[in-house]
Amino acid sequence: MTDVIIIENGRHERNYWRDIWRYRELFYVLAWRDVAVRYKQTIIGAAWAVIRPFLTMLVFTVIFSRIAKLPSDGVTPYPLMVYVGTLPWTFFSTGLTDAANSMIGNSNLISKIYFPRLIVPIAAVVVAFADFLIAFALLIGMMFWYRFAPSWHVLFFPVFVAAGIAATIGPSLWITALNVKYRDFRIIVPFIVQLGLYVSPVGFSSSIVPEKWRLLYSLNPVVGVIDGFRWSLLGSDSQIYLPGMAVSFAVIIAFMWFGVRQFRATEKSFADLI
Amino acid sequence: MTAVITVENLSKRYLLGHRASNHSPDASLRDAIIRTARNAMRKTSDVVKGREVIQGDEIEEFWALKDINFEVKEGEVLGLVGRNGAGKSTLLKVLSRITEPTKGRVTLRGRVASLLEVGTGFHPELSGRENVFLNGAILGMSRVDIRKKFDEIVAFSEVEKFLDTPVKRYSSGMYVRLAFAVAAHMEPEILIVDEVLAVGDAAFQAKCMGKMSSVASENRTVLFVSHNMGAIKTLTTRSLLLQGGTITADADSETVIEKYLLTALDARAKALKAKSLESFRRGRHYDNSPASIMEINIVSASEDPDTLPEIELGSDFTIEICLDVERPILNGDLCVVLMNAQGERVTSLVASDKVSGLSLRPGEKVVKLSVKDLFLAPGRYFADVSLDPMIDGNSCDAVFDYPLLTVVNKGQVTHALNRPWGSVYCKDAKWSVSEAVENIAAVGT
Numbered sequence: 001m002t003d004v005i006i007i008e009n010g011r012h013e014r015n016y017w018r019d020i021w022r023y024r025e026l027f028y029v030l031a032w033r034d035v036a037v038r039y040k041q042t043i044i045g046a047a048w049a050v051i052r053p054f055l056t057m058l059v060f061t062v063i064f065s066r067i068a069k070l071p072s073d074g075v076t077p078y079p080l081m082v083y084v085g086t087l088p089w090t091f092f093s094t095g096l097t098d099a100a101n102s103m104i105g106n107s108n109l110i111s112k113i114y115f116p117r118l119i120v121p122i123a124a125v126v127v128a129f130a131d132f133l134i135a136f137a138l139l140i141g142m143m144f145w146y147r148f149a150p151s152w153h154v155l156f157f158p159v160f161v162a163a164g165i166a167a168t169i170g171p172s173l174w175i176t177a178l179n180v181k182y183r184d185f186r187i188i189v190p191f192i193v194q195l196g197l198y199v200s201p202v203g204f205s206s207s208i209v210p211e212k213w214r215l216l217y218s219l220n221p222v223v224g225v226i227d228g229f230r231w232s233l234l235g236s237d238s239q240i241y242l243p244g245m246a247v248s249f250a251v252i253i254a255f256m257w258f259g260v261r262q263f264r265a266t267e268k269s270f271a272d273l274i
Numbered sequence: 275m276t277a278v279i280t281v282e283n284l285s286k287r288y289l290l291g292h293r294a295s296n297h298s299p300d301a302s303l304r305d306a307i308i309r310t311a312r313n314a315m316r317k318t319s320d321v322v323k324g325r326e327v328i329q330g331d332e333i334e335e336f337w338a339l340k341d342i343n344f345e346v347k348e349g350e351v352l353g354l355v356g357r358n359g360a361g362k363s364t365l366l367k368v369l370s371r372i373t374e375p376t377k378g379r380v381t382l383r384g385r386v387a388s389l390l391e392v393g394t395g396f397h398p399e400l401s402g403r404e405n406v407f408l409n410g411a412i413l414g415m416s417r418v419d420i421r422k423k424f425d426e427i428v429a430f431s432e433v434e435k436f437l438d439t440p441v442k443r444y445s446s447g448m449y450v451r452l453a454f455a456v457a458a459h460m461e462p463e464i465l466i467v468d469e470v471l472a473v474g475d476a477a478f479q480a481k482c483m484g485k486m487s488s489v490a491s492e493n494r495t496v497l498f499v500s501h502n503m504g505a506i507k508t509l510t511t512r513s514l515l516l517q518g519g520t521i522t523a524d525a526d527s528e529t530v531i532e533k534y535l536l537t538a539l540d541a542r543a544k545a546l547k548a549k550s551l552e553s554f555r556r557g558r559h560y561d562n563s564p565a566s567i568m569e570i571n572i573v574s575a576s577e578d579p580d581t582l583p584e585i586e587l588g589s590d591f592t593i594e595i596c597l598d599v600e601r602p603i604l605n606g607d608l609c610v611v612l613m614n615a616q617g618e619r620v621t622s623l624v625a626s627d628k629v630s631g632l633s634l635r636p637g638e639k640v641v642k643l644s645v646k647d648l649f650l651a652p653g654r655y656f657a658d659v660s661l662d663p664m665i666d667g668n669s670c671d672a673v674f675d676y677p678l679l680t681v682v683n684k685g686q687v688t689h690a691l692n693r694p695w696g697s698v699y700c701k702d703a704k705w706s707v708s709e710a711v712e713n714i715a716a717v718g719t
Contacts, residue, residue: 007371007380029411033397033404040399112394113412114371182321268374271367272288 016264020116030106030123035130049134053086060086060203073205076234077146084233085202087135088164088225093193095128099172100179100189107274117267118260121176125168139233151235160228163252167221170255173263180273181266201226207239214244221255224248276383278464278495279346279369284378286339286364291332338364340519342378349493353506353513353527355534357541358553360516362499366390366468369497384463384495387414391468393453398442402433402452405441409456423459430481431455446668451478458485465489468499469556483508501556501674503531503617531617535656535675539582542677546579554673563670564601564663565634570594572679573642583679587652587686588701591679592644595659599639605631607665608641611658612650612678620655620697621648626665650681651695 003015020027039045057079064070065078072078099121103110106120143150179185200222201209209217217223224245231240339361346352356362367373369380370388395412396405406427410420420427428434431452433444441449467486483505490496490509500506506513506527513530515523515537523533541553551567572583573592585591593610608625623643625632632641660672681699683691 003383003385005371005382005386007368007375007382009375009377023414025416026411026414029408033400033408036404037397037399106395109395109412111367111372112390113388115412115414271373 016116020118023115023119026115027119027123030119031126034123034127038127046134049131050138053083053090053135054138056086056090056202057083064203070204070208073207073230073234073239077148080142080146080148081205081230081234082203083139083142084229085200085226087132087139088160088229089197089200089202089222090135091128091132091164092168092222092225093196094131095125095168096172096175097189097193098124098128099168100175100185103176103180103270103274104186110274111271117270118173118263121172121263122169125165125172128168129165148234150233153232153235155232156228157232160225160232163228163249164225166256167225167252170221170252170257170259173259174255177259177263177266180270196220196222205230206241206244214241215247218244218247219251221248221251224252276348277345278348278350278383279344279497280381281342281344281369282379282381284339284342284365284368284380285337285376286361286368286373287376288336288338290334290336337519339368339375342519342521344514344521344524346495346497348495350512351490351496351498351510353510353530354497354499354516355501355503355506355513355530356516357537358555361519362516363390363468364519365516366466366497366499370466382464385414386464386466387460387462388466389413389457389460389468390466392450392457396441396449396453399440401440402437402444405452406456409453413457413460414462415460419461427455427459430458430485447478454478454482458482458489462494464495464497466497469501503535503613503675504619506531507617528616532615535615535617535654535677538656538675538677542582543579551673551676554676556672556674564603565597565599565606565661566671567595567659567661567673568598568638569596570657570659570673570676570678571596582654582677584682585679587681587683587699588649590644590646590648592642593657593678595641595643597634597639597641597661599634599636602636603632603634603663605664606634607662608632608643609658609660609662610643613656613658613675614651614697615654615656617656618697620650631665649699649701651697651699652681652683653695654680 039048042048044051060082061079064082065072072081102120102124103117109115109120110117142148175185175189179189197203200220206214206217206223206227218241225248227240227245227248342365344352354362354365364373366388367390368375369382370386370390372388372390393409395409397408400408406424407417407420411417428437431448431454433448433452436444436448441452444452486498486505486509496509498506498509510527512525513523513527514521515530515534517537523530538554545551545553549569551569571594572585573594595608595610606625609622611622612620614620623645625641625643655678656675657678658672658674659676660669662668663670687699
């Protein structure tokens with residue numbers, strides 16, 4: 001049986017998702033290439049994946065705990081609480097930044113070969129996830145250091161990791177598509193990342209946000225992810241705010257749907273625009 | 275036989291932005307402000323409507339392809355020829371699904387692999403071995419396939435010793451050999467190839483040609499673009515000629531090549547008027563090249579750009595090549611290949627045959643090549659001229675299918691003028707008749 005491919009203007013690929021499955025090897029290879037290349041010709045290599053969140057934790061602990069005297073969640077050591085917040089945030093911001101630039105970085109591929117373009121930004125997110133895993137190893141070390149055992153909540157941890165991945169992929173796809181068309185986003189993305197660090201509960205606990213604002217605050221999808229990380233890893237002392245969590249999850253799903261849609265709508269003109 | 279590729283009414287439009295001149299004497303600050311404001315408004319409305327943003331003051335539509343129709347049958351090898359900017363690359367990009375057509379429709383029956391460039395996606399930091407897998411995956415091969423063919427690929431590329439070295443340390447020849455080796459081992463049903471044989475040294479090019487003809491004989495459908503008329507002639511039976519985005523000839527390759535070479539005459543007249551040989555270069559640009567070819571002439575020919583220099587049958591001639599040298603060349607080489615109007619090579623003349631490498635200091639230089647005792651038959655002749663910064667290196671500039679001269683018979687030959695001449699004229703052939711003595715003797719006894 002031979003496949004018949006019809007090329008026409010505006011025609012949506014009927015076999016789009018099957019095509020993605022067929023090109024999965026390219027996806028592995030691109031992700032593997034970026035992981036392999038990421039720390040080449042650096043002195044300390046993959047240690048960078050740990051150093052960035054670690055330094056953020058140090059600075060935030062000093063600023064928010066020592067200087068601003070903000071409370072931690074119950075008895076949780078403040079550095080531990082900040083580090084657990086830094087992990088998903090670093091993943092989100094690295095993923096978003098790398099994905100946004102991934103099309104332009106791979107323009108030689110885009111203009112010379114066909115494959116479902118969705119592979120490129122998602123591979124960039126996978127690379128950020130590899131960094132996340134390395135940084136996560138340090139968290140385990142820190143939990144031993146503070147003699148902190150997670151409760152049964154840890155069973156839900158994979159759910160929040162999945163939410164974190166979805167929260168990163170959705171906006172990333174949207175911004176990637178926009179960045180190909182309007183290069184303004186190359187300037188906007190670092191700005192979003194910089195602001196987001198303060199808008200998201202990375203350096204503090206979201207429980208200090210006044211009750212009446214919390215639902216609104218949860219519109220930031222990263223809030224749900226960070227709260228979920230803290231709740232599942234740090235145990236009963238960090239309370240989960242369910243309506244907020246529901247709002248965050250809804251926003252994550254909406255972004256995901258919107259991101260994929262926008263991406264697919266513009267994907268075919270990438271080679272002409274890049 | 276069924277049509278494997280069907281193209282119907284295919285068109286592709288690009289929007290180009292032009293910049294109005296800021297240097298005209300009456301351009302005032304006010305004009306500049308008005309223009310900037312107008313552009314900003316236009317861009318904003320483009321963004322609101324979700325269109326692309328185009329830099330420039332005026333926007334022009336450009337149809338890179340206009341109403342293209344053709345079919346390729348299963349197992350057919352189709353050539354695609356045309357000058358720079360005729361739309362060949364755009365057509366290949368549409369067929370390989372890299373870019374979307376504006377109008378029309380393409381139907382492909384079978385697995386397509388396109389090879390628009392060798393070494394797409396090669397990563398300089400990764401080793402040769404890693405790049406084979408990377409490039410293979412990019413070209414749509416599975417890991418199992420690549421592993422199966424790995425030894426073959428490596429043997430073909432002749433870089434066994436350097437497999438674990440990052441490719442950024444490779445010479446450009448090694449790089450290209452490895453890249454082509456991967457590409458040569460794909461096994462799609464439809465193969466789309468653009469100009470990839472134009473890489474590497476002569477020996478490797480011959481090897482690539484061999485590989486390509488074996489692909490062509492395996493009953494696979496191939497769409498093949500080249501500026502190398504010899505390659506088109508050996509690999510394909512039928513060809514298309516593209517001119518300004520439309521197909522102007524669809525016939526057997528020999529006819530198409532002749533037509534294509536005739537278009538070179540117009541291009542030459544334009545090039546001489548514009549003082550630029552750009553339309554004779556290949557699609558890829560020679561960026562950062564130490565020297566470029568500016569003009570190719572026949573000494574003592576008339577200056578009229580519309581007529582080809584004429585030389586008389588049986589006389590010697592001198593080719594003059596003007597070069598603009600930006601950085602010194604120490605051990606360079608110039609190569610002139612002469613072709614007849616059917617695209618057949620007549621001879622090739624290499625500077626390093628006579629001199630031990632050309633050395634050129636920066637500035638405008640004129641290189642003269644006087645050709646003696648080569649007697650071309652009447653007809654038009656074309657030249658490929660390439661300049662190499664090193665002997666046996668890759669060229670830093672090259673001009674292809676440049677109409678060089680016409681050889682005319684001004685009474686040197688008076689008999690049998692309608693015979694097929696071939697490519698060379700023998701100036702001094704003597705006929706003699708003698709009695710077949712032995713035979714007579716044999717009969718006599």
